[in-house]
Every structure is written in structure tokens, then in C-alpha cells.
Amino acid sequence: MSSHKTGRVARVLSGALRVWEVSASVQEKPDAILVGDHLRIVPDAPHGWMVFRDDQLLGMHAGLPGLLRTLRQELAPKAPRGRLIIGAQTLA
Numbered sequence: 001m002s003s004h005k006t007g008r009v010a011r012v013l014s015g016a017l018r019v020w021e022v023s024a025s026v027q028e029k030p031d032a033i034l035v036g037d038h039l040r041i042v043p044d045a046p047h048g049w050m051v052f053r054d055d056q057l058l059g060m061h062a063g064l065p066g067l068l069r070t071l072r073q074e075l076a077p078k079a080p081r082g083r084l085i086i087g088a089q090t091l092a
Contacts, residue, residue: 006033006043009064013041016068020076039074041067 010028013035017024024036033041040052044060049067051058051074058074061067072079 009033009041009049009067012064012068013071016071017075020072020079022075022079024075035071036075039071 007028010026010033013033014026017026017035022036025034027034031042035041038053042050042052044050048060048062050060051067051070053074059066059070061070072081
């Protein structure tokens with residue numbers, strides 16, 4: 001998976017954490033995205049994502065909606081279950 005795609009996903013995850021009011025860092029590494037102290041998101045070739053808490057597999061997701069749902073359940077279980085709109089942002 002390209003670093004461009006993991007970079008975009010890392011930015012989406014950072015925004016989701018802000019919306020959920022979760023104070024955790026998102027770090028992009030060459031082989032994974034680290035969220036907080038215990039979650040790791042690994043690209044699953046040819047497409048998709050695997051989510052780990054420490055060494056335990058929490059889920060495998062072909063797309064972003066499932067990945068975000070797993071992270072919300074893990075990091076912000078009391079956050080409202082609304083839709084997170086992902087779109088282009090223009091800078092003024």
C-alpha cells in the first residue's frame with residue numbers, strides 16, 4: 001500500500017479522534033499507523049486494513065467505514081454513532 005494512501009488515512013483518523021474528543025496521537029510509520037499507545041493499523045495487501053490492540057487482532061476491514069467503526073468502539077464507545085463525512089477541504 002502506498003505511503004500516500006496511509007498518509008491520507010492517518011489524516012482522516014486524526015480528524016475522527018478530534019470529532020470523538022479522544023486525546024490520542026496518530027503516528028504514521030513505514031509499515032503501520034499507530035493510534036495512541038495500544039492500537040496499530042496495518043495495511044492489508046492488496047487493499048484494506050488490519051486493526052490490532054497490542055498483538056490481538058481486532059478486525060480486518062476492506063474500507064474506511066469499518067475501520068472507523070472499530071476505532072470508535074475501541075477509543076470512544078460513548079461517542080455518538082453518527083456518520084463521519086469525509087471530503088475535500090478547501091483552504092481560504
